[in-house]
Amino acid sequence: MSVRVRFAPSPTGHVHIGNIRAAIFNWLFARHHAGRFLLRIEDTDRERSTPEAVQAILDAMAWLGIQYDETPLYQSTQHPRHMEAAESLLRNGHAYKEDKGGTGQGECILFRMPGTDMAFHDEIKGDLSKKAADMKDFVIVRSDGSPVFHLANVVDDITQGITHIIRGDDHVENTFRHVALYQALGAPVPRYAHLPMIVNAQGKPYSKRDGAAYVGQFREMGYSAEALFNYLTLLGWSPGDDREKMTREEIISAFTLDRVKSAPAQMDLRKLTHMNGLYLAELPLSEFASGVRRSLSRLDWGQNLDEALFLNVCRLMQSRTPLFSQSETWKYFFIDPPEYDEKAVQKNLKKEGARTALETIQRHLSPSDFSDSSIHAAIRKAEAEMGVGEGKLNQALRVAVTGSSIGAGIYETMAVLGAPRSLTRLKYAIEQLTS
Template sequence: MSVRVRFAPSPTGFLHIGGARTALFNWLYARHTGGRLILRIEDTDAARNTQEAVDVILKGLRWLGLSWDEGPLTADATGPCKGERGPYYQSQRSEVYQRRVEALLSRNLAYEHEGAVKFRMLREAIVIPDLIVGDVRRELTDREAQDPDFVIIRSDGQPVFHFVNVVDDLEMDVTHVIRGEDHLSNTAKHIALFRAFGVHPPKYAHIPLILNADGTKMSKRDIGASLTTYLDEGYAPEAVVNYLCLLGWSPKDNREIIPIAEIIERFDLPQVLRHNARFDMTKLEWMNGEYLRALGDDRFHELCVHTLAKAGIDTNQFPLDYVKAAIDTCKGKLKTFSELPGYAGFYFSEVGDYERAAAEKDFTVENRHRLIKLRDALDKLGDFGAASLETCLKGAAAELGVKAGALVHPTRLACTGTSSGPSLYHLMQVLGRDRVLQRLDRAIATIPN
């Protein structure tokens, strides 16, 4: 029987980075084995489920490139889907649950209790075979020893998670349940339920959790917990995926940047680590920088324009050649696109306040006349290309008897307002003579005589 795995998120309004990795590991396993990935929306809690919340999940998965073989195509619970085992929204599967409850009730494996329905849980330890953790013998907790039965249908008629999760995995012929380790203890309940339905449970693979940098549980509000953050901050999805793969799984050959096709080929469940991993944003940023550097020019340009637009910089107001040239000077320099507006904003708007520390250091009385000399030399310069500009600046510095840096730093500050940025000569070439002279004039005017 071929592999069938599923990612079954609850639409809470955001996609947790840990959930994204669970989806990723399911996807990797499906692709590795040639099996199928099912996306099932666990929207039994009608009160807080909205189409917008489902959209967040769909968008996140699509952004990461995690395609599913069965499941919804839109956030509309009654909308189109692919696959034969639908509906894939639990809110649309009431009859299925109803049928299954009655089956348990009729065989006295469940019973009514104050309007709810409770399942008769096994009163003994249950062994959970797990592909990652190994066999786990789950004893009853003291509370469970008193009353191990648990509610499967609430008194308002709504089925609860443990029940619908098992029923759907059964109905959808799920062969492997790959999920977070936070479900490990509860798996005993699920196994008991499968047995009550007279079938063998699927194989289980509980993956370790992702913790905050300080080792505490990563919850909704923690920095970096939401996948949307990475989408908004202009990360390359390939980088996020690559980084996530390396949290709990290793190629074991000391490599970090690995093409996804190769990961698919090499990924397998037994090699997944057993211990939790802390999320290291710094390493993700490094990895993202690696991917940005390797990006093709067209894609880089496209993503830059997108990022600038979100920052309120409309590049359409400038000639395409100018925008392209400006963006080219940023290639290979960024770790994330969110740095771009601050890094290259000067191309598209006037320089505002000069970076204070740099101004104090570079806009000095003795630099004033040097800038004036450079300004005049630039005014007379024939070719305003980068190579020519470099010769010009160095020539001016030589005539003044100073190192190039004495001109470079104040000139950069005058042109960009900051002490760091793209290559000075290239940036000046892109800005063009008029803008450069105008910015130098303005800077010179601010320096005390």
């Protein structure tokens, strides 16, 4: 039988990283087995479900390249089927009506657990079982006539012909109920696989309070979809060898449920960031540029930048940019005069000999020949004239021209900046910032 899996989020807010990881694992499983990956929007909670949240789910999936097969199923359209199932359970004695009282809400429908011990095989956790005494009957239809999650979820999975249910660890206990429902409904029980949770440094479920927790946030922070996808894949799973940075095809072909761990995994933003840097570095310039543009567009100085200059800056900075959002430190390339970092100025410019050094450099620099190699040569001459070692003048020059003590090679930086701007800044620094 061919594999059919699904991602069944409820559209009640942003897309949590743990949820999207479940989607990724389902998708990987489907692709590995040449099966189908379906999307079901569990929008029965009318109070909390919103169209915006549905869109957020669609956006997150599209961004990460998790394509679903077939038309998405909206759970709210399945109400008749849910009720039909409840009626049939009522008829054959697997369910009964009762007024649980207390709040005077009237009668609801409860599912009658079989009263026997239960067991199922989890593809990740192995054989799991539970004693009859530890399982209670549960509500499947509220007194207001609406179906509860357990019923709707199982009925929809039957409707969609789901063969494998891959979901978060927090659903393990529900599985006994769901298996009983399948059996009472006379449907074949699917295979189950429960993914370990993603936790924070305290071992608690990873939440928005631990930094970024939603897919949209990672995107805003400048992570690339491929890097996030790859990293998430490594949380609770590994290919079995030392590979980490892998292409999608490699992951698909290596992905099996028996290699998924059952212990919770802690999110490590530093490792994600490192991996992101590897991905950004190998992006075609145009793609890197568009990621940066997206990030910069939020800044007051980041819009309508000179295209040729922008591309040159991207080319220069790409290999040292671990996050798109780090481009916010590139302001000095575009805005004159640059913002001078006080500490850098104190350390490199306000010192004995700085003025003379910069003046010497100024004399050797030729506005008509401003390639990085000729700038390089000019600096070497200045150093020779002053009797200092190679590279000794670089930092002072860097601070004078960019205002910052960090950046790409200063010769390349100046070449990108161009002679007029570089020389103007140098002149300004000599006159105003040295002492």
